[in-house]
Amino acid sequence: xxxxxxxxxxxxxxxxxxxxRSAGLVxxxxxxxxxGSAYAAFxxxxxxxxxxxxxxxxxxxxxLFSVGCASCHGLSAEGGGNGEGKMAGPSLIGVGAAxxxxxxxxxxxxxxxxxxxxxxxxxxxxQAEIEALAAYVASLAPGPAVPAQDSYDISKATDEQVTRxxxxxxxxxxxxxxxxGRGGALPNGKYAPSLMNVDPKxxxxxxxxxxxxxxxxxxxxxxxxxxxxxxxxLHALQxxxxxxxxxxxxxxxxxxxxxxxxxxxGLLVGVAVWIGAKGVKAKGAKAE
Amino acid sequence: MSHDMEKATAxxxxxxxxxxxxxxxxxxxxxxxxxxxRITDIDPKAADxxxxxxxxxxxxxxxxxxxxxxxxFAIPRHSVxxxxxxxxxxxNMVIGLCIGLALFxxxxxxxxxxxxxxxxxxxxxxxxxxxxxxxxxxxITDAFKQGVAESGFxxxxxxxxxxxxxLGLLGLPAIVLLRDLxxxxxxxxxxxxxxxGVRVVNDVTxxxxxxxxxxxxxxxxxxxxxxxxxxxxxxxxxxxxxxKAAVIVVRIKPSEIRxxxxxxxxxxxxxxxxxxxxTHVGCPISLYEQTTHHVLCPCHQSTFDLADGAKVVFGPAAxxxxxxxxxxDSEGYLVAQSGFTEPVGPSFWERG
Numbered sequence: 001x002x003x004x005x006x007x008x009x010x011x012x013x014x015x016x017x018x019x020x021r022s023a024g025l026v027x028x029x030x031x032x033x034x035x036g037s038a039y040a041a042f043x044x045x046x047x048x049x050x051x052x053x054x055x056x057x058x059x060x061x062x063x064l065f066s067v068g069c070a071s072c073h074g075l076s077a078e079g080g081g082n083g084e085g086k087m088a089g090p091s092l093i094g095v096g097a098a099x100x101x102x103x104x105x106x107x108x109x110x111x112x113x114x115x116x117x118x119x120x121x122x123x124x125x126x127q128a129e130i131e132a133l134a135a136y137v138a139s140l141a142p143g144p145a146v147p148a149q150d151s152y153d154i155s156k157a158t159d160e161q162v163t164r165x166x167x168x169x170x171x172x173x174x175x176x177x178x179x180x181g182r183g184g185a186l187p188n189g190k191y192a193p194s195l196m197n198v199d200p201k202x203x204x205x206x207x208x209x210x211x212x213x214x215x216x217x218x219x220x221x222x223x224x225x226x227x228x229x230x231x232x233x234l235h236a237l238q239x240x241x242x243x244x245x246x247x248x249x250x251x252x253x254x255x256x257x258x259x260x261x262x263x264x265x266g267l268l269v270g271v272a273v274w275i276g277a278k279g280v281k282a283k284g285a286k287a288e
Numbered sequence: 289m290s291h292d293m294e295k296a297t298a299x300x301x302x303x304x305x306x307x308x309x310x311x312x313x314x315x316x317x318x319x320x321x322x323x324x325x326r327i328t329d330i331d332p333k334a335a336d337x338x339x340x341x342x343x344x345x346x347x348x349x350x351x352x353x354x355x356x357x358x359x360x361f362a363i364p365r366h367s368v369x370x371x372x373x374x375x376x377x378x379x380n381m382v383i384g385l386c387i388g389l390a391l392f393x394x395x396x397x398x399x400x401x402x403x404x405x406x407x408x409x410x411x412x413x414x415x416x417x418x419x420x421x422x423x424x425x426x427x428i429t430d431a432f433k434q435g436v437a438e439s440g441f442x443x444x445x446x447x448x449x450x451x452x453x454x455l456g457l458l459g460l461p462a463i464v465l466l467r468d469l470x471x472x473x474x475x476x477x478x479x480x481x482x483x484x485g486v487r488v489v490n491d492v493t494x495x496x497x498x499x500x501x502x503x504x505x506x507x508x509x510x511x512x513x514x515x516x517x518x519x520x521x522x523x524x525x526x527x528x529x530x531x532k533a534a535v536i537v538v539r540i541k542p543s544e545i546r547x548x549x550x551x552x553x554x555x556x557x558x559x560x561x562x563x564x565x566x567t568h569v570g571c572p573i574s575l576y577e578q579t580t581h582h583v584l585c586p587c588h589q590s591t592f593d594l595a596d597g598a599k600v601v602f603g604p605a606a607x608x609x610x611x612x613x614x615x616x617d618s619e620g621y622l623v624a625q626s627g628f629t630e631p632v633g634p635s636f637w638e639r640g
Contacts, residue, residue, distance in 0.1 A: 164492075171491050171509050175575040175586060186577065187584060187591065187602075213577035215507030215538070221490060221497060241368060245376030275399050281324040282331075 054135065061136025064129055068110050077140055088114065095209065096143020097134035102205035104130045106198075116189030117212060144208050144219075151224045152200040157232035165233030168226055172217065180250035181234050186213065196238050200231045320410050328404045338404040345397035349390040356386035477639070478631045480512075480533040482612060487513035488537060488561065488622040496621040497537065499556050505578040508537040509564070512624070532632055534564040535612055536574055537622070540581055540595050548597040554613040556622065561612040562598050563632040566590055568605040570633045583609075606635060 020026075066075060072089030074080040079091035092099075103109040107121035125133065134146060157165075170179070176192035178184045183194040190213055195203060204227050210216035217227070248255040328335040359382040369378035420428075441448055487496045491509045494516050502508065512533050518526040542558040554560070562583075564572050571587040581595035590603030598609035610632050613625035631639055 167492050172507075172574070175573070186575070187582065187589075190577070210505045210578055213579045215576050215578040216503055216505040217508075218501060218503050218506055220501030221495075221506065221508050223493075223495075226493060241375045241377075243377055243380065245369070245371075245374045245381055275403075279326055279403055282327050282329070283324065 057132050057135045058139045060129075061132035061134070061139075064125070064133050065136055068124075069133070072111070077137060092137050092140070094141040094143045095137060097138040097146045098144040098205045099209040099211065100134040100137045101130060101146045102202055102209060102211055104133060105205075106202050108211070117191060120193060144205075147201065147204050147208065147224070149201075152204040152228060152231055154200060154228060154232040154235055157229070157235075161229045162232050162236045165226075165229030165231070168222075169230050169233050172222070173230070176214075178251070180247075181237055182250050195234050198234075200235070203231050203234065204228075320412065323409060326404065326408070335405060338400065342397045342401045342405070345393045345400070349393040349397070352386045352390035352393070356383045356390070359383050359386060477633075477636055480628055480632060481514055481518075481529045482512050482533055482535075482624045482627040483514075484624065484626050485617065486624045487617070488535070488614070488624065489513045489516075491534070498620050499559055499616060499622060500620075502537070502539040502559055504539050504541050504558065506537075506539045507574070507576045507578070509574050510535050510537050510561070531570075532565065534572055535561050536564045536576065536583065537561045537614075538576065538578075538581070538594055544581070544595050546596045551597070551611065551613070553615075554611060554625070556614050556616055559614060559622065560594060561614050561622075561624075562592075562594060562609040563612070563628065565609075565633040566605060567600075567607045567609060567632075567634060568603070573609075 065073075065077065069077070069089075069092075070080075072080050073092050074089070077092035080088045100109075104125055105123055105127075107123040108118045110124060111118045112121075123130070137143075138145065169181070173181070176184055176186065177195055178192075181195035183192050185191050192214070206214060207217040207222060207227050207230070208219065219227075242250075248259055328338055359379065363379040363382055365379055367378040368375055369381050436442060488508075488510050489496050489512070491511045494511075494513070496513065497508060497510070511530065512535075515526070515530055515533060518529055537559060539557075539559045545555070545558060545560070547555075564574060566573050566585040566587065568585065568588055568590050571585050573583050573585045573592075575584040575586055576582070576594070577584075580593075582591050582593055582601065583598075584591045585603065585605070588604050590605035591601045592598040592605070592609050593601050594609075598611060600606070600608060610628045610630045612628055615623055615625045617623045
């Protein structure tokens with residue numbers, strides 16, 4: 001700083017003269033304090049709140065898990081044995097939140113009893129509890145997350161997308177789930193369930209995670225758009241009326257054959273009996 | 289009954305086993321039962337009532353036929369008829385019901401007419417003997433012999449040979465035309481369009497697959513990348529090629545795989561690729577259970593264990609599904625190391 005410039009401005013001259021030797025340091029400290037407390041007032045508070053809400057949810061999920069799930073899946077979800085060296089429930093480490101949301105959200109878990117296949121039933125947990133369980137299982141190891149709502153939103157599906165979904169469905173799904181998505185039998189008492197009246201989110205999660213014996217259709221191979229098209233096709237199938245008035249469960253030859261043999265041939269037999277039956281006779285009477 | 293049987297054993301005692309004795313007319317012909325009259329035979333009022341029923345049914349059938357024509361025009365093409373859980377196209381349903389009921393009523397009226405009003409007196413009509421009389425047989429034999437003699441068929445050998453040659457050679461075209469069942473398949477049953485370096489792509493979407501895209505338990509219904517371009521050239525060739533080249537790709541935990549000797553480098557980190565065509569009669573299979581690694585054919589329940597070289601574990605299939613050796617190309621996508629090393633699909637004669 002030049003003395004000449006200072007002399008030109010009385011105000012600057014005055015302030016320069018009054019400045020204490022440690023004034024700069026004080027200002028620096030004051031500034032740091034202000035910024036620090038401002039930061040403490042906003043950002044750290046939010047982070048703490050977020051973390052605590054998430055860890056609270058995980059904590060809650062862990063509690064629910066140890067009550068409802070640990071007897072089969074092990075206290076740390078490592079998979080359990082039934083005491084005879086046989087697996088009672090598989091390890092849930094790395095299955096992800098999507099698997100939990102599907103299994104618990106469709107009521108399959110908690111299972112009533114081990115068997116060939118765990119059936120769908122009314123969910124035992126509320127949505128909040130399911131989310132807590134999912135958060136806990138997801139915290140164990142990375143796995144597929146619950147899909148975002150717009151990835152299975154089919155309200156804007158075009159006819160073209162529905163048609164494409166049908167092509168994908170017939171190539172990848174009909175082998176087990178029947179041409180109309182009504183499900184079908186598998187070996188040893190297992191079955192592929194009906195896909196009618198299933199929440200689109202759960203259909204998406206089933207493809208994503210491959211529950212029970214179903215194979216996985218990962219998002220990299222069966223991309224979210226493909227999955228959405230399939231869901232749109234299933235929705236269109238469900239909305240479709242049966243041209244004959246009665247779809248007989250859309251099971252194909254089995255129910256159609258049963259109907260044909262029992263009802264159709266039954267009616268024919270009834271008519272044949274009527275044709276062959278003797279009418280009422282007037283005993284002992286004579287024609288006039 | 290028991291009384292009769294006692295009688296029978298008694299008569300056996302009298303006549304020890306020997307030539308069967310033929311008893312003339314063992315069961316007396318009971319003749320016709322006395323005819324019984326129907327109510328409509330004796331009560332003219334009842335007969336009139338039935339007449340009215342029958343004519344009403346015929347008339348109603350006619351009205352229903354007209355009704356179906358009216359329904360065809362009157363009911364909008366796409367209107368829907370709902371009846372509780374049942375629902376269907378109203379136009380179709382009403383036309384069908386009208387015509388169906390009309391046909392049924394015509395039949396029912398005819399039966400009612402025959403049963404209640406037409407004469408139902410029983411009569412006996414004896415059959416005549418099935419063979420011709422000896423005189424007729426002699427006449428025909430004579431005529432045939434005379435014909436042979438007059439035609440000169442036995443005497444003029446040249447004509448006879450000519451006729452037989454002509455008739456005999458007429459059988460030949462029938463055999464030669466069988467050639468149109470061909471041509472013989474040649475080597476086409478041994479080969480598919482899979483070859484070294486052909487990418488494995490998703491069926492339908494035609495996207496290539498990276499090993500990292502597949503997680504354990506995954507199933508991909510896949511096709512060779514050189515299949516889709518064929519669709520533009522010839523639909524027939526495309527379908528033929530697809531019918532043989534369809535594959536399923538699965539990812540199994542490497543620790544659960546039992547690799548056959550010589551196939552150690554056919555998979556990529558537990559990703560295995562097998563023909564999708566059942567070796568029994570060639571149905572496409574993709575009913576895959578990731579827990580057991582079994583794939584089941586829906587046609588005849590042949591079951592293959594993909595973790596054990598697609599060994600047949602159940603059903604009528606005689607050989608495992610052929611495996612396609614996989615590799616990864618320079619861009620990181622799954623490709624075939626080569627074509628299939630054995631014919632895909634059902635067995636055939638030359639293959640044994």
